[in-house]
Amino acid sequence: MSPLDRADAEWRRAIENGRRRRWPYRSRPRSDELLSxxxxxxxxxxxxxxxxxxxAVWGRSLQILTRDIDNFAPPSLVAGMAALTDTPLEAAWGTSLAEFEGRLVERYTMAGRTNWIMPLGVRHRRRHQPGLQFCPACLQEPISYYRRIWRLAWSTVCCRHGCILLDRCPSCAAPLEPHRAPHLWLxxxxRTDLRTVDAAAAPPGLAALQARHEEFLRRGWAELGRVTFPYSHLYFELVRQVARVLFSGARSERLRISVSGSVAQAPGFLAVCHDVETLSADDRRRLMSLVALALQDWPTRFVAAAREAGFWRSWATRDRPRLPFAFASIVDEHLGAGFYTPAREEVRAAEMYLRRVRPGHGRQELRNLVGDCQAVWDVFNED
Structure with a gap:
């Protein structure tokens, strides 16, 4: 029996024995609602x-609002909410982000970081990172609530209302902290009324990409070009890697220019991080727009852009030698075959040769001798 099932059994027995009473207000979770x-x-x-x-219900031993309960989902809390509101346990578990396991990611890390889940930066009841987004139009509905989809890094627009998602209060730029506000929409x-703020219209291409992502997440399998992914988490691993090489790395700027088609249309990113989950909503929106372009006619457009940018296999594996298979197979087939990449020892030998015949040579001369690869940068920087 899982910890959640054991907690559920304990709560049900407590109610049957009269040690616990169901709440007078027994609202069940709304569609895709967060546990918090x-x-x-x-x-x-x-x-x-x-x-x-x-x-009053869980005591001080279970710190509910001083943690990211949507991420950690304590079994006692989930089972207690189910029992006290007379909600099926499966529906209660569906409010946690961990329920995405097997569809968004292969394994959900409840005690740490999980790909695509944006952190809240919770410290002393305060949230210091904008890990929760909102749609003003959704909050205007008769029952206002926050969606699980708003915690995902690839979620940047509201497909229902056709507008962008916001991750901060537009008046004071503070992250959302609904547990500290008198009402969810404040x-x-x-105390700005988040229902009344303006949200720009979502770019059509970006909205179409997210609609597909939401469908893939719902059904548990995905398709891209001629490739069918039997498990949707394999597709999301590929998308995250494409996003990563577009905003992070030595040749990411070249790749962005090639994908977008011009320098003017290629966005820049001020963040120095390597994780898409820590980018702002504006940066993620620009990034996912580029991802939408890169995924068009997959993998033809991406391969052409990578070749134009000089983004070869050695650069693709520079910061992450172990790539998702769906991405690695494209890199190996189209960006690695057809030329020889020298080993580090060969590049080091070429460097020693140049020292003898051309003292004071530069990196470009070494690249001209052995070709452009990551080992050239590594060996040259050793000196």
Whole structure:
């Protein structure tokens, strides 16, 4: 029996024995609602402060709002919410981000970072990173709540309302902290009504890409070009790697220019990180627009852009030798075959030769002798 099933059995027995009573307000989770949002709605429905409700039911041993409960999803909390609101356990578990395991990622890391899940930066009840997004139009609906899809890094638009998602209060630029606000739709810092802010229209290409992503996530398998992925997490691994090489790395700028078709249309990124999950909403929106272009007619357009940018296999594996198979197979077939990449020892021998015959030579002379590869940079930087 899993920890969640054991916790559920304990809660059900406690209610049957009269040691626990179901809540008078028993709202079940809405479609794709986050666990934290569900908990906050239940607290509001009983006119209780979230911290008071959490302490009264679970005690101080389970710190509900001082952690990212959507990410960690404590079994006692999930099972307790299910029992106290008379909700099926499966529906309650569906409010956690860990429920995406097997579809978004192969294995969900509940005690750490997981690909595509944006961090909240929780410290002392405060959120220091904009890991939760929102759609103003969605919050205008009769029952306002926060969606799980809004915690995913590739989610940058609302397909339902055709607008972009926002990750900060437009008035004070603070991250969203609904657990500290009187209402879910208010900014906890400046009390701006998030339902009334303006959100620009979503670019058509970006909206189309996200609609496909949401469909792949829902059904659990994906397709791209002529390739069918029996498990959607394999597709999302490929997309994340494409996104990574477009915004991070020595030749990412060249690749962005080649993919977009011009220098003017190629976006730049100020972030020095290597993870798409830590980019701002604006940067992720620009990045995913590039990803949408790179995935068109896969892999033809990407391969052509990579060749034009000089993005060969040695550059693709520079920071990550172990690539997702779907990406590595394209790199090996189209960006690695047909030429010889010298080993580090051969490049070092060529460097020693140039020292003898051309003292004070530069990196370009070494590249002219052995070709352009990562080993040239590594050996030359050793000196």
């Amino acid at each position: 949002s569900w908990f906050l709605r239940c607290a509001a429905g009983m006119w209780l402060k979230p911290f008071a409700l959490g302490n 900014c906890a810092t400046c």
